[in-house]
Amino acid sequence: MQVVNHVRTMIVNGTLKPGDQIPPERDFARQLNISRATLRTGIGYLAALGVMKIKHGVGTFVADGPPDFGRDSLTFIGALHGFQSWQMFEARILLETALAALAAERGKEEHHAALAEEVAEMFAMVDKPNEYLVHDVVFHRIIAQASGNPILAAIMETVVSSMYDKRRKTVEWATDLRESAEMHREIYRAVRARKPQDARKMMERHLRMAQAAQGMEKPAGKRLSNAAEPTSVAHALSTTC
Amino acid sequence: MQVVNHVRTMIVNGTLKPGDQIPPERDFARQLNISRATLRTGIGYLAALGVMKIKHGVGTFVADGPPDFGRDSLTFIGALHGFQSWQMFEARILLETALAALAAERGKEEHHAALAEEVAEMFAMVDKPNEYLVHDVVFHRIIAQASGNPILAAIMETVVSSMYDKRRKTVEWATDLRESAEMHREIYRAVRARKPQDARKMMERHLRMAQAAQGMEKPAGKRLSNAAEPTSVAHALSTTC
């Protein structure tokens, strides 16, 4: 479509930067000599990709903040292809352990400071699960930034965000947020000490524990014993993400 | 939106499976009691996510084939955030080495057979660069399938597909497709022998060589010496993907 190419050009030119607002639909459509309906199709496409954020009654903006592949994309193709929870964790562990190792190699002082800040906040929020989770997410996001590879960071963002809803419920049950905070602290120390292998190992331990915690949240009796054989897409979905 | 939720439900129910055709826009809109324009917005959203494929004059279908995150998504957010070529390769190497190791652990006979087939084809096409590339891509796709983790496979598919255009040009210059074929053969043998560490190493060697080949495609003099300091988004784009 004409719209996406035009926007792509504006982005490459630097005419459009993250956070910028694009002209109102009516004006923009007139500029491009297309109808508003067509413009909206293109904008919708870009919004789906996560390139633009639409706010009803306010305007349309170029996405800022940590890049990702769109909030819904993984959820949807996961439903379509029957992605399983353990596969999700396998992917996350692979990505985040690599990210932690890279962060230990390449992280700068600003990242170290930000990580320390978040660890402190986590210890402070040890009995407020929901607020704890926020800092947990930010911690991992800073690690991703410190890795110096925004592509891997974007992929991680996508994977993690699709697990967020489930985590928000799980974290209520979690009893040992203190232990979780301790592990984050150890990851931080390994990154600060520039010990990639330690950072990788700590991150892996942390995530495997998180995985175990998540697996327990439902009563054991509810789970089918023959889970290896997905009887239907519906069942696959219930154990997805 | 109402549309995406309805389609999600149909996918979960099994009413819609990969490859299926959805009703014509006019009928579908009437079924959902919404206007055609609104329906199209939702369909466009799903198409952007890679969940549906629209064919003008033919119909709209649920995506089949190897899952990915949409053809344009990585390209776009790459342009927006100035992703660099070496970051692309770093991500690819991380993903594909892990995939190769997993394939060596979990691959089944059917995968081994398919890999052998592709290796044979590659040796046969050693002086037809474009056809060689096709089998190259398929080989890596089979490795991804054999890994048993469709999520990682989908991520790899997205990353690799965004590099495809550049590779098609690069492969013309490549003189040693025979060497490339040899490396694929060694990867195959490691996978078949169930030696994850060997598979990982072979894959890494292969990709680093590919990276080196791609880096040489442009005359050396053209490159700015001060590339570490991205002067503009436009410049960043020129070295992207």
Add this chain to the structure above:
DNA sequence: AGTCTCTAGAGGTCAGACCACAGTATACAC
């Protein structure tokens, strides 16, 4: 000073018409 209401401007939806493309059926010429 604080609260409330109104309003301008943004995106969201609608209806119905017409355009463009792909595949198939049909008619025609050879």
Add this chain to the structure above:
DNA sequence: GTGTATACTGTGGTCTGACCTCTAGAGACT
């Protein structure tokens, strides 16, 4: 009978212009 040209059918693509809903700020009121 075969092959080509043509018309038709059904699909997605675009247009117009009207109306609805939401958000945030300006202004009036208390």
